[in-house]
Amino acid sequence: MTAVFDEELHEQLARARQALRQARADGDDDGSQAYAGRVAALLRIATAHGIDVPHTAEEEQGES
Numbered sequence: 001m002t003a004v005f006d007e008e009l010h011e012q013l014a015r016a017r018q019a020l021r022q023a024r025a026d027g028d029d030d031g032s033q034a035y036a037g038r039v040a041a042l043l044r045i046a047t048a049h050g051i052d053v054p055h056t057a058e059e060e061q062g063e064s
Contacts, residue, residue, distance in 0.1 A: 005049070006051055009042060009045060009046055009049075009051060009053075010053070012042055013039065013042045013043070013046075013053060016035055016038040016039045016042060017035075017039060019031070019035045019038075020032060020035035020036055020038075020039060023035055036059075036062050036063055037062045039055075039059050039062070040059060040060060040061065040062030041062075043055050043059060043060050
């Protein structure tokens with residue numbers, strides 16, 4: 001993959017993780033679930049393209 005794709009994926013993952021943290025802090029269960037799913041989806045994309053991204057098992061499973 002190109003460096004641009006790799007960089008964009010990492011940026012999107014960082015934004016999704018931040019949004020997940022904020023939703024949790026706000027007590028927004030629906031938002032937490034949605035952003036946990038987004039993080040999991042981005043991790044699947046990374047794996048499919050051979051991009052190594054440190055993550056937790058909970059993130060990979062989309063758990064909020």
